[in-house]
Amino acid sequence: GLGLTNKKDENFGEWYSEVVVNGEMIEYYDISGCYILRPWAMAVWEIMQKFFDAEIKKMKIKNCYFPLFVSPAVLQKEKDHIEGFAPEVAWVTKSGQSELEVPIAIRPTSETVMYPYYSKWIRGHRDLPLKLNQWCNVVRWEFSNPTPFIRSREFLWQEGHTAFATKEEADTEVLEILELYRRIYEEFLAIPVIKGKKSELEKFAGGFYTTSVEAFIPNTGRGIQGATSHCLGQNFAKMFEINFENEKGEKSMVWQNSWAYSSRTIGVMIMVHGDDKGLVLPPRVASLQVVVVPVPYKDADTQGIFDACSATVDTLCEAGIRAEADLRDNYSPGWKYSHWEMKGVPLRIEIGPKDFANNQVRAVRRDNSAKTDIPHAELVEKVNQMLEDIQQSLFVAAKEKRDACVQVARTWEEFVEALGQKKMILAPWCDEEEVEKDVKARTKGEMGAAKSLCSPFDQPELPEGTKCFASGKPAKKWSYWGRSY
Numbered sequence: 052g053l054g055l056t057n058k059k060d061e062n063f064g065e066w067y068s069e070v071v072v073n074g075e076m077i078e079y080y081d082i083s084g085c086y087i088l089r090p091w092a093m094a095v096w097e098i099m100q101k102f103f104d105a106e107i108k109k110m111k112i113k114n115c116y117f118p119l120f121v122s123p124a125v126l127q128k129e130k131d132h133i134e135g136f137a138p139e140v141a142w143v144t145k146s147g148q149s150e151l152e153v154p155i156a157i158r159p160t161s162e163t164v165m166y167p168y169y170s171k172w173i174r175g176h177r178d179l180p181l182k183l184n185q186w187c188n189v190v191r192w193e194f195s196n197p198t199p200f201i202r203s204r205e206f207l208w209q210e211g212h213t214a215f216a217t218k219e220e221a222d223t224e225v226l227e228i229l230e231l232y233r234r235i236y237e238e239f240l241a242i243p244v245i246k247g248k249k250s251e252l253e254k255f256a257g258g259f260y261t262t263s264v265e266a267f268i269p270n271t272g273r274g275i276q277g278a279t280s281h282c283l284g285q286n287f288a289k290m291f292e293i294n295f296e297n298e299k300g301e302k303s304m305v306w307q308n309s310w311a312y313s314s315r316t317i318g319v320m321i322m323v324h325g326d327d328k329g330l331v332l333p334p335r336v337a338s339l340q341v342v343v344v345p346v347p348y349k350d351a352d353t354q355g356i357f358d359a360c361s362a363t364v365d366t367l368c369e370a371g372i373r374a375e376a377d378l379r380d381n382y383s384p385g386w387k388y389s390h391w392e393m394k395g396v397p398l399r400i401e402i403g404p405k406d407f408a409n410n411q412v413r414a415v416r417r418d419n420s421a422k423t424d425i426p427h428a429e430l431v432e433k434v435n436q437m438l439e440d441i442q443q444s445l446f447v448a449a450k451e452k453r454d455a456c457v458q459v460a461r462t463w464e465e466f467v468e469a470l471g472q473k474k475m476i477l478a479p480w481c482d483e484e485e486v487e488k489d490v491k492a493r494t495k496g497e498m499g500a501a502k503s504l505c506s507p508f509d510q511p512e513l514p515e516g517t518k519c520f521a522s523g524k525p526a527k528k529w530s531y532w533g534r535s536y
């Protein structure tokens with residue numbers, strides 16, 4: 052049958068696996084952790100990419116493409132933090148029947164691929180800032196439960212790698228990029244995120260500090276890192292000898308950033324907005340915003356109705372709205388309604404004999420099923436209005452749901468109780484790493500431990516004398532905690 056067999060609020064994991072396939076975003080692949088991204092998913096990726104790529108071009112960041120393969124020598128260069136990631140690195144050891152002299156790694160990220168050449172290209176201050184980005188795939192041979200878009204062994208991303216003469220320039224760019232990531236989530240995917248700084252324990256070990264946008268999945272009560280923008284400080288400059296001669300002729304090391312968002316964004320969108328009828332696409336990232344369905348009756352003027360559907364599509368497309376008609380004669384209107392609801396098309400337009408006779412159309416919203424009859428003369432204006440309303444109400448609904456999942460905790464008991472209720476917890480913390488490790492240890496379990504998600508830039512009041520929820524020591528900052536992906 053057409054409908055989903057799993058309900059989102061009953062068995063979320065199965066619901067998700069079913070909806071990504073029935074919505075024609077994903078086809079499962081015969082290698083574990085690898086998935087086929089079908090056009091319906093690729094279109095979402097491309098719409099986001101179009102926005103982000105245009106924005107970084109405004110920042111004078113240039114696209115490039117570095118090799119997929121990494122030589123072991125250079126990969127080991129980052130040995131201090133790489134050992135944590137080493138098990139995830141995939142290696143090419145053979146070509147045809149013959150063993151390779153030296154195995155070659157497949158990039159899990161491109162710092163070690165790019166930075167030897169940053170060292171070569173950057174000589175003087177006139178070579179700075181060097182600001183490159185690449186749109187590519189990366190491979191991380193993870194073993195924990197693979198999930199389409201959310202956790203896969205290969206994924207698409209962009210990775211930006213920039214080098215500056217001063218710390219100030221780097222600090223500024225970190226936040227400019229983070230704001231773009233917020234816009235990707237809140238303005239395109241209609242998902243609320245929290246901007247914040249990662250703890251020393253959770254940050255990118257090779258960097259100086261990490262900022263991120265954190266999303267939340269109410270159904271599982273888990274936080275999810277939406278995107279990251281790291282300041283690497285001069286750590287990689289030291290490792291890869293990326294120096295320059297400044298205006299005073301002194302030799303000094305560059306200040307670097309690296310930042311990424313990935314195809315994981317699409318999974319978050321599905322998890323947040325999807326329902327028991329299937330995908331729900333926010334209009335701004337929907338490759339098809341309006342589907343027009345004819346509802347012919349036996350003795351009605353079927354050809355006239357079909358022509359009205361095509362004319363409606365033409366009018367909408369001329370106005371820049373992504374619209375198509377489903378004129379297939381081998382499927383019933385009812386079948387088409389379910390099909391396009393499963394695929395999450397934000398707005399359906401029906402044209403039956405009555406609509407046709409009155410020179411109007413019936414518009415049905417995917418998010419709340421509201422029906423509106425629109426006279427043809429008002430078509431473009433009303434459809435644009437409805438698409439904007441859908442975009443906005445998806446965001447508002449997701450924000451209200453996320454906010455309802457946030458619980459303030461001031462004591463360990465309150466923390467554990469909130470965790471048990473699948474909440475994201477906002478708690479005052481002494482900012483001591485040992486305490487953070489202790490929270491992980493004390494919350495270990497089959498659901499996974501709680502960890503710090505970020506310290507929000509938007510800090511609530513912290514009255515003098517406020518105690519850390521976990522250690523009882525004087526609290527230094529508010530942080531979000533929770534189980535996570």
Ligand SMILES: O=C1CCCN[C@@H]1CCCn1cnc2ccccc2c1=O
Binds near residue numbers: 137255279310
């Ligand atoms: O996030 C970003 C933004 C884009 C560029 N890279 C940074 C940091 C990546 C951290 N990381 C993440 N997984 C890895 C897996 C294997 C080897 C190395 C790594 C690794 O360095």
